[in-house]
Every structure is written in C-alpha cells, then in structure tokens.
Amino acid sequence: MANSILVIAEYRGDNVKRITFEMLQAGRQLATALGGSVVAAALGSGGLAGLAGPLGQAGAEEVILAESPDLADYAVESYTDALQQVIDAANPSVVILAASPRGRDLSPRIAARLGVALASDVTAIEASGSQIVVTRPVFSGNAIASVALETTPTIVTLRAGSYPPAQAEAGRAAKVTRLPINIEYAPGARAVEFKEVKSERPDVTEASIVVAGGRGMGAPEHFDKIEELADLLGAAVGASRAVVDAGWRPYGEQVGQTGKTISPKLYIACGISGAIQHLVGMKTSKYIVAINKDPEAPIFKVADYGIVGDVFTVLPLLTAEVKKAKTQG
Amino acid sequence: MNIIVLVKSVPDPAAKVGVRDNKIVEDGLAWEANPYDENAVEEAIRLKEKYGGKVTLITLGPKRAEETLKKMLALGADEGILVSDPAFEGSDELATARILAAAIEKAGGYDVIWAGWTGVDWNQGIVAQAVAEYLGVPHVSFVTKFEVNGQTARCETEVEGGREIIEVDLPAVLTAMQTLNEVRYASLKNIMAVKRKTIPTWGAADLGINPAEVGKGAAHHHLMKLIPPPERAAGRVLKGAPEETVQELVRALREEVKVL
Ligand SMILES: Cc1cc2nc3c(=O)[nH]c(=O)nc-3n(C[C@H](O)[C@H](O)[C@H](O)COP(=O)(O)OP(=O)(O)OC[C@H]3O[C@@H](n4cnc5c(N)ncnc54)[C@H](O)[C@@H]3O)c2cc1C
Ligand SMILES: Nc1ncnc2c1ncn2[C@@H]1O[C@H](COP(=O)(O)O)[C@@H](O)[C@H]1O
Numbered sequence: 266m267a268n269s270i271l272v273i274a275e276y277r278g279d280n281v282k283r284i285t286f287e288m289l290q291a292g293r294q295l296a297t298a299l300g301g302s303v304v305a306a307a308l309g310s311g312g313l314a315g316l317a318g319p320l321g322q323a324g325a326e327e328v329i330l331a332e333s334p335d336l337a338d339y340a341v342e343s344y345t346d347a348l349q350q351v352i353d354a355a356n357p358s359v360v361i362l363a364a365s366p367r368g369r370d371l372s373p374r375i376a377a378r379l380g381v382a383l384a385s386d387v388t389a390i391e392a393s394g395s396q397i398v399v400t401r402p403v404f405s406g407n408a409i410a411s412v413a414l415e416t417t418p419t420i421v422t423l424r425a426g427s428y429p430p431a432q433a434e435a436g437r438a439a440k441v442t443r444l445p446i447n448i449e450y451a452p453g454a455r456a457v458e459f460k461e462v463k464s465e466r467p468d469v470t471e472a473s474i475v476v477a478g479g480r481g482m483g484a485p486e487h488f489d490k491i492e493e494l495a496d497l498l499g500a501a502v503g504a505s506r507a508v509v510d511a512g513w514r515p516y517g518e519q520v521g522q523t524g525k526t527i528s529p530k531l532y533i534a535c536g537i538s539g540a541i542q543h544l545v546g547m548k549t550s551k552y553i554v555a556i557n558k559d560p561e562a563p564i565f566k567v568a569d570y571g572i573v574g575d576v577f578t579v580l581p582l583l584t585a586e587v588k589k590a591k592t593q594g
Numbered sequence: 595m596n597i598i599v600l601v602k603s604v605p606d607p608a609a610k611v612g613v614r615d616n617k618i619v620e621d622g623l624a625w626e627a628n629p630y631d632e633n634a635v636e637e638a639i640r641l642k643e644k645y646g647g648k649v650t651l652i653t654l655g656p657k658r659a660e661e662t663l664k665k666m667l668a669l670g671a672d673e674g675i676l677v678s679d680p681a682f683e684g685s686d687e688l689a690t691a692r693i694l695a696a697a698i699e700k701a702g703g704y705d706v707i708w709a710g711w712t713g714v715d716w717n718q719g720i721v722a723q724a725v726a727e728y729l730g731v732p733h734v735s736f737v738t739k740f741e742v743n744g745q746t747a748r749c750e751t752e753v754e755g756g757r758e759i760i761e762v763d764l765p766a767v768l769t770a771m772q773t774l775n776e777v778r779y780a781s782l783k784n785i786m787a788v789k790r791k792t793i794p795t796w797g798a799a800d801l802g803i804n805p806a807e808v809g810k811g812a813a814h815h816h817l818m819k820l821i822p823p824p825e826r827a828a829g830r831v832l833k834g835a836p837e838e839t840v841q842e843l844v845r846a847l848r849e850e851v852k853v854l
Contacts, residue, residue, distance in 0.1 A: 373723035453732030
C-alpha cells in the first residue's frame with residue numbers, strides 16, 4: 266500500500282501494550298499528513314487473532330498476523346527474517362517499532378539488511394512534504410536533533426510517552442491478513458530462559474506516575490515510604506543511579522542516561538539531586554514534583570512543584586494527605 | 595581467544611555539551627571513550643585473562659580519537675587500530691558498520707566482538723548490530739552477564755519485565771550494559787607501555803572500501819537542525835510549613851495534574 270505506515274505491535278499474551286497505542290497514534294498522524302493508512306503487524310508463534318480487535322479499534326486499518334512456530338521464543342535473526350517478510354508484504358513508507366529492548370535489538374539488524382535509514386528513540390515523527398523528519402534528544406539530552414530520513418522505507422523506534430495512546434472506537438475494525446512466516450535456518454542467538462522480575466507494580470516505562478528515590482532516602486529499607494506512596498497512586502518505583510549502584514534498588518528501576526528514559530504524566534523525585542544524567546531520563550515528564558532538603562538542588566530547576574524539606578517529614582505527610590484525598594474521592 | 599572491541603570516541607559524557615549553529619560546541623570539549631565501550635573493553639580483558647588470547651581495539655574516527663584508543667589500551671588490551679580517512683567523514687551508522695566490518699576482517703580471526711549498547715553522543719545504538727549483520731554472525735544486545743561454554747556463550751540480558759538468558763553461537767557480536775562489570779583503572783605499567791605502542795591507521799584503500807559508498811554523500815539521513823533542549827518553565831517552590839506545602843501539593847495534584 267503506498268504511503269502505508271507499518272506499526273510493529275508489542276504485546277504480552279492477549280494484551281496490547283500501551284506503547285503500541287502510542288505508536289498507532291504517531292502512525293495515524295503521519296498517515297493523515299501523507300495521505301496513507303496505518304497497518305499494524307504482530308509477530309509470534311500463533312494465537313495472535315485476539316490482538317486484531319484492539320489494534321483495529323485504535324485505528325489500524327489492516328492488521329497483519331505474522332505467525333510461525335519458529336517465532337515462539339525470541340531470536341533476533343528469526344524475527345529479522347519475519348519482519349523482512351512483513352515489510353515485503355506491507356510495502357510501507359515508514360516502519361515504527363517501540364524503542365524497547367526488543368525494538369532496539371531488532372531495528373538495526375533489519376535496517377542493515379535492507380540498507381535503509383534508521384532513527385532510534387525518537388520523540389516525534391513528522392512529514393515535511395514527502396520527507397520524513399524525526400526529533401531525537403541527543404548528547405545526553407543536551408541537544409535536540411531534527412533529522413531527515415532519506416530512504417523508503419525508513420525505520421524509527423519510538424520512545425515511550427512521546428504520543429498519547431490512540432483511543433479505541435468501538436465501531437472500527439481492521440482487515441485481518443494472516444501471513445505465514447517461513448524461517449529457513451536455525452538462529453545463532455536463542456532465548457533459553459526468562460527470569461521474570463516479579464513486581465506487583467508497573468514498570469517505569471509503562472506507568473503514568475513514577476515515584477522515584479535517590480541517595481537522600483538514606484538507606485534501602487526507607488524505600489518502603491516510596492513504595493507506599495507509589496502503591497497508593499498506582500505508580501511505578503524509580504531510582505537514581507546512586508542507589509542502584511549501591512545495590513539498594515534493582516537496575517530495572519534506574520532512570521537516566523544509563524537507565525530508562527521515560528515521560529510519565531507525573532514524576533515525583535524524592536531525595537534526588539537532579540544530576541544532568543538523571544534529568545535526561547525524566548525531564549520530558551508532564552509534571553515533576555521534587556522533594557529535597559537542599560534548596561539549591563538542580564532538580565528544583567525542572568520541578569513544577571518543589572518542596573524544600575526532609576523526605577522523612579514530607580513523605581509521610583504526603584502519603585497521609587493522598588490517602589485522605591483518595592478516600593474523599 | 596581473539597577478542598575485538600569497538601570503541602567510539604565521544605564528548606566527555608560528564609560535560610555539559612553546548613550547541614551553536616546546528617553543531618555542538620567543540621572548543622574545550624574533552625573526548626573520551628563511550629562509557630559502555632569501557633565496559634566492553636573490561637569484559638574483553640577479563641576473557642583474555644581467563645582463556646588467553648588477544649584483545650584488539652578498533653576505533654573509527656579522526657586522528658584525535660587515537661588518544662581515546664590509547665587510554666583504553668592502557669586498561670590492558672594488546673593492539674589498537676585507528677580506522678581513519680577523510681572519505682569516512684560524515685558516514686552514517688550503516689556505513690560506519692560496513693567500514694568497521696571490513697576492519698574486523700582485516701584484523702584477522704575473531705571469536706567475540708564487544709561493543710557498547712549505544713553511543714552517548716547520538717544515542718543510535720545501531721553500529722554493533724549492523725556489524726553483526728554484515729559479518730553474517732549472530733548478536734546479543736544489552737548484555738549484563740557473560741559466560742563462555744566452548745563454542746557457545748550464555749548471556750544474561752536486560753529486557754522489559756526481567757532478564758532474558760540468551761545462548762549464542764560464537765563468533766558473535768555482543769553489546770555491553772553499564773552493569774556488565776566494574777571497569778578497572780589503568781596501571782602505571784600499562785600507561786607507560788602504551789606510550790611506546792604504534793597504532794596503525796587504516797584508510798579506505800587499506801580496507802578495499804569504495805569512498806563513494808561511505809561518508810556524508812552516502813548517508814541515509816541528514817541533520818537538519820540541532821538546538822538546545824527547551825527549558826522547562828520555571829517551577830514553583832511551595833512555601834510554608836511542611837503540612838502546608840503538602841496540602842498545597844495535593845491540591846495541585848488534584849486540580850492541575852488531575853491524578854487524584
Ligand atoms: C556516564 C554517566 C552516566 C550516568 N547515568 C545515570 C543515570 O542513568 N541515572 C542517574 O540517576 N544517574 C546517572 N549518573 C550519575 C549522576 O551523575 C548522579 O551521580 C546521580 O544521579 C546522583 O544520584 P542521587 O541524586 O540519588 O544522589 P546525590 O547526588 O547524592 O543526591 C542526593 C540528594 O538527596 C538530598 N537529600 C539528602 N538527604 C535528604 C533528606 N533527608 N531529605 C530530602 N533530601 C535529602 C540531597 O540534598 C541531594 O540533593 C551517571 C553519571 C555518569 C558519569
Ligand atoms: N566510529 C566508531 N568506531 C568504533 N566503534 C564504534 C563507532 N561507532 C559506533 N561504534 C560501536 O558501536 C556502539 C554503538 O554505537 P552507535 O550505533 O553509534 O550508537 C558503540 O558503543 C561502539 O562500541
């Protein structure tokens with residue numbers, strides 16, 4: 266389809282992940298500008314039919330279910346082959362993947378194979394005439410680049426939180442195309458085990474609220490105060506590198522240059538100084554709250570609401586007030 | 595074991611990089627190894643210490659990148675190769691990967707190729723996986739633990755929701771995360787030894803690269819604009835006793851942020 270925008274869905278089981286709806290939103294805006302349509306594709310070993318409904322309701326005009334028993338476990342070479350076959354079938358002008366570990370693992374391999382432009386971790390995708398122009402934070406957030414992509418197709422990976430998720434409309438449905446995938450060789454890199462890090466809480470990249478703690482929390486056991494507030498708000502727990510390096514919190518929670526880059530609706534930083542490498546990971550949050558006892562802490566420069574004070578005084582008060590607000594509805 | 599490490603020279607990651615006329619301000623800027631490439635070098639040296647063999651560092655960049663290469667050599671690597679040619683300037687990631695793949699082939703055999711998971715300069719994270727595609731070998735990204743078992747290796751990788759264990763046939767390309775290891779300091783002995791080392795420079799002709807297929811002219815994307823990030827509007831420090839500031843915050847969370 267000429268000018269089609271191909272969105273590679275991320276899902277877990279029967280659930281379409283939030284980032285997929287954000288990609289669909291970006292795709293729909295682009296399709297409107299280019300006069301094209303949005304095609305979503307899900308890759309996997311089978312049982313993908315349940316994804317077509319939500320993808321269609323969120324605005325995908327066609328859903329390609331790319332299935333093969335060889336896609337049961339993730340293997341980047343098999344998935345590259347599968348993606349190549351999907352791209353051949355959809356003939357898109359732009360391919361959008363998530364800037365997730367998977368997306369960033371797979372996208373360079375397919376771009377190299379096809380010899381096409383790839384922009385990683387973009388925060389906006391626009392059309393300028395028929396040209397695709399993306400926005401990317403670079404140099405650790407010290408600069409923002411606008412980059413023109415000059416091949417067809419072009420590939421981008423989209424940073425979580427850059428677009429609002431496309432809303433479902435009950436009346437909409439996509440045309441469903443089944444694409445049997447043929448993988449011709451055994452992959453050299455094979456996933457053999459998945460160690461789930463069990464958490465009752467959402468991941469920092471998925472949550473719309475993140476409550477994060479830094480060295481100012483004083484000790485690992487004091488993170489129970491962070492967790493309590495997070496649970497009250499349905500939020501994820503985030504951490505600065507200082508506390509991850511100290512072994513207080515798992516690496517998966519680290520926000521910043523060497524951790525996750527996120528744009529939640531609300532980021533609450535507790536006892537975090539706001540070093541540039543931390544800010545690059547959360548500066549694009551819609552609202553930022555900072556609690557820090559040092560009025561000169563750089564985090565206050567980016568905070569919409571700052572409280573200068575001791576976390577051990579402020580956090581319990583805040584948790585109590587939030588509780589009160591919640592019960593009053 | 596023959597181990598190759600791809601090292602990129604980037605602006606000092608701890609520095610505040612300025613922007614002017616759609617370029618970064620280079621005056622007074624120090625250039626260092628990409629931080630994750632340091633983890634890659636460290637892991638390579640540990641492999642050599644365990645299994646014997648040779649660690650070769652390869653950098654594509656201008657002449658000044660030689661300094662970065664020497665700093666990394668001083669951690670305990672054996673050879674450094676500077677890949678440099680005016681024709682390479684402005685190469686995009688895929689062209690960079692083609693040139694590096696050619697340099698890796700020329701450097702002789704390899705069992706393991708290490709790189710960083712992304713460059714903190716342009717944050718693309720493309721070159722290493724593209725090198726793997728061009729060499730026709732598998733790759734594993736975001737490695738946090740690495741163990742060789744004969745002809746394969748077991749990699750622990752960081753993915754959403756947990757850690758994935760990936761078994762990979764060697765030779766392979768691997769990309770290092772910060773949590774892979776703790777990077778050592780260079781010993782004085784190594785620093786002295788590096789001073790006497792000659793670093794060969796390989797250009798397009800040495801690598802059999804057609805200059806027309808690399809460099810700025812062959813790039814698939816071009817930079818239209820480079821600007822400083824927008825400043826966030828100045829925030830508000832809530833005034834008063836702790837109880838008052840918290841009440842004011844909760845009011846804002848309800849009425850302005852609308853999360854309560
Ligand atoms: C290449 C590189 C990459 C990096 N990547 C990252 C990254 O991804 N993420 C990241 O976070 N950092 C990263 N860093 C580290 C970063 O530079 C900082 O060192 C780190 O963010 C500091 O963490 P922190 O704010 O928790 O600790 P600190 O800087 O020590 O700040 C602690 C803060 O807590 C406040 N405080 C102390 N006690 C209290 C109290 N009782 N109540 C209230 N406030 C209190 C203090 O005033 C202070 O502001 C990186 C650094 C480099 C060089
Ligand atoms: N010019 C280069 N010379 C050597 N290695 C490089 C170069 N560019 C990228 N790499 C390697 O590829 C990784 C990813 O870089 P990038 O794709 O530029 O973000 C880096 O961490 C390096 O290991």
